[in-house]
Amino acid sequence: MPARLRIFSLNCWGIRYLSKHCAQRYAMIGDLLSKEQHDVALLQEVWSEKDFLFLKKKLGGTHPYSHYFKSGFFGSGLAVFSKHRIHDAFLYKYTLNGYPYMAHHGDWFGGKAVGKILLNISGLEVHVFVTHLHAEYSREQDSYLPHRVVQAWELQNFIRHTSAGADVVILGGDLNMHPTDLGIRLLQSYTGLKDCFNETASFDGCEQGFTHITDNPFTHKQELIPFGGGIRIDYIFFKGSERARVSCESLATSKGPIPGQLFPYSDHETLSTELVLYSAEGGKGDSRKEKDCATEKLSELVNIVTEARTEVKVGLHYAERMRYTAARTGIMGLALLLLELAIAAVPCFALGTEQHFPKASFYLLGALCFTILLSTTLLYIFYGMEVKALQGAEDQMRLAVGSLQERLKDFQKGANENRSQKETDGHDDPATSEPDD
Amino acid sequence: MPARLRIFSLNCWGIRYLSKHCAQRYAMIGDLLSKEQHDVALLQEVWSEKDFLFLKKKLGGTHPYSHYFKSGFFGSGLAVFSKHRIHDAFLYKYTLNGYPYMAHHGDWFGGKAVGKILLNISGLEVHVFVTHLHAEYSREQDSYLPHRVVQAWELQNFIRHTSAGADVVILGGDLNMHPTDLGIRLLQSYTGLKDCFNETASFDGCEQGFTHITDNPFTHKQELIPFGGGIRIDYIFFKGSERARVSCESLATSKGPIPGQLFPYSDHETLSTELVLYSAEGGKGDSRKEKDCATEKLSELVNIVTEARTEVKVGLHYAERMRYTAARTGIMGLALLLLELAIAAVPCFALGTEQHFPKASFYLLGALCFTILLSTTLLYIFYGMEVKALQGAEDQMRLAVGSLQERLKDFQKGANENRSQKETDGHDDPATSEPDD
Secondary structure (H helix, E strand, O other), X not given: OOEEEEEXXXXXXXXXXXXXXXXXXXXXXXXXXXXHOOOEEEEEOOOOHHHHHHHHHHOOOOOOEEEEEOOOOOOOOEEEEEXXXXXXXXXXXXXXXXXXXXXXXOHHHHOOEEEEEEEEEOOEEEEEEEEEOOOOOOOOOOOOHHHHHHHHHHHHHHHXXXXXXXXXXXXXXXXXXXXXXXXXXXXXHHHOOEEHHHHOOEEEOOHHHOOEEOOOOOOOHHHHHXXXXXXXXXXXXXXXXXXXXXXXXXXXXXXXXXXXXXXXXXXXXXXXXXXXXXXXXXXXXXXXXXXXXXXXXXXXXXXXXXXXXXXXXXXXXHHHHHHHHHHHHHHHHHHHHHHHHHHHHHHHHOOOOOOOOOHHHHHHHHHHHHHHHHHHHHHHHHHHHHHHHHHHHHHHHHHHHHHHHHHHHHHHHHHHHHHHHHHHHHHHOHHHOOOOO | OOEEEEEEEEEOOOOOOOOOOHHHHHHHHHHHHHHHOOOEEEEEOOOOHHHHHHHHHHOOOOOOEEEEEOOOXXXXXXXXXXXXXXXXXXXXXXXXXXXXXXXXXXXXXXOOEEEEEEEEEOOEEEEEEEEEOOOOOOOOOOOOHHHHHHHHHHHHHHHHHHOOOOOEEEEEEEOOOOOOOHHHHHHHHHHOOEEHHHHOOEEEOOHHHOOEEOOOOOOOHHHHHHHOOEEOOEEEEEEOOOOEEEEEEEEEEOOOOOOOOOOOOOOOOOEEEEEEEEEOOOOHHHHHHHHHOOHHHHHHHHHHHHHHHHHHHHHHHHHHHHHHHHHHHHHHHHHHHHHHHHHHHHHXXXXXXXXXXXXXXXXXXXXXXXXXXXXXXXXXXXXXXHHHHHHHHHHHHHHHHHHHHHHHHHHHHHHHHHHHHXXXXXXXXXXXXXXXX
């Protein structure tokens, strides 16, 4: 019996206080996901952890497993919701991602990355990747092109190197590249990943599979008109293996305005696909893994990971305290600077009177305040990134402990069943019980 | 016939102008490597690319394949020399690595990472990892412990996720952890890697396998005395698979002073081991891979990677120019600041005379110079990191193109041979040629 796997992908455009109707759109996305019940939902640009937690609460009934990938200053923006247990998660942060002083583009602070989760579906090892590459702000003068090409290079490297043991590979996300762009060709020809849009048996959606269209009220129309009303920059890719054949049954995109709603889910269109997985052997992956790891080793591993998690928590506590200190010192520096400016303003207003306060001390104090403000800002950003990285590691460890404990339970249950089976066999038919070597 | 694999690992302590006898020690290391002819040499703390290039030139005859892993501001310091073709390289930079303002510790600027290379030895896929974790400056008050634990976590995650397709896994390097430390336990129990020191059939070296000892004239004796004259913080680990069984035949360390030399190779001891690889199937990995990729696809891939490399080179050129501009502007700011200070110094020396230069402009100019100096320094560091990252990607791409072209050549040769074989067969015995499906 082939397994069916429904995948959803959306760039949520979730910049709190800046993206239009952010909270309402998250509520709509939550409603859509809990109604449609895809197996896996891959979300990008979930910049705020609060929004992730909102979705997590809302989807608790339909998608009990989730993971939020933390990195950089704001986070990677990547989130995954799954109906199947997430056995493992791993994050690779791209080495290049724009420039910190291009703050209005903001990519650098986001810490863009590719996240990977590991699922086991009908005995098949399914590796699911989600990513979001650097935005393209101008196609003619794209100063970020080398950064995006390096990101595509690292993406294919990461997928290739980490999916050797996979039965099925799936990649979804906003790649910010057109279908014939260098990065897409690099990715596809190196990894052998197939584009759902090209492979699907049935397609329902925007013309040419566009995922960023002029019909969407949130997009800048002028930018998209030269491309015929839209561009295709969001993708779902897939690949089978010797152990599993995969085909794409259907692909659908939203088409801008949503019937019965005031606005669409995002400035990007949603993508959803149905994949069919034909197993060649069935259930082999899991049993092999369980053989590798005896109960004793597993529980030892749980203890070690728990110990590591404690250590990371200690570091997290320290980093949070340092971030707080940086913020407090920075605010004090700012207050002092404002106070000084206020003092300076008095003689300005009182024109004609002589200036009495000592100039040298004034400028020195001003320079000091400025230096404090600058350095604490840098420290705040740095500690913010440290906190995110430590939280990310701790999350991965928690997930790992959960998965290990599950395996331990299954393993013990299996052992108990085997034992009772053996005992039963022993009473019923002694001939069937084999001697130990 | 089992294959034999000799691995070497050394933390070279290669800080130009700071480490003692740096140039002479590199010459000694080069002599040792070209004499001993290990299959793979894993070096850490090769901080200067010039030193890597010196070794590369020196080892051109014995170790024609090499890779230098670039990351961070100074680089990762990781270098590999191999007698066997390096088919692929990949780098994972740890998300946490100390603090930029702890400049005297310098770890942050190094951008510590784990590098991976892929070798094919006697038909077995051998994945070799090299790494260097954050230093431990104080065992009692180790404020970097959470960072090192996260690094160990990421290291095991990277190895586990990227070595599923490996027949043999080898990890060497300076882990800066004692054998029973949390990070080592985490690494070993999660990945199943075995420590050469515990597994070797014959050991020749320092007591308890120490790799950082009081007998070495470059070490701080006081720090090591509490640990009984040395610590073991450098390791070589290995692991086989279903397709290959691996055993460790011998392990050796240097023992401080080298007979006939004035000083040792480094402040760490050298590690060298001989592993024996028993293949279960033999040569399967390669043929399967070749089947996957037809000639046409391969040459297309070569073109795409070459195109990407060009794009990265454009970015590199731009980043180098920006780094140069930052340096030039910074030097101008510094010159202006010094000039101002010189002007300011005149009234100081001429005590009693009245100060005539306008104070406000003076301080404003000073603050401007300072701001320029600070921001250009930050920019210089940032562009330095960008250059390193782009160079790293370009190196990987060059390596990939080389390996792809090699495969293409083999494939074409194989195809030609098959064709001529078929033709010969066709003439000699038509019955053996099978019809196509």
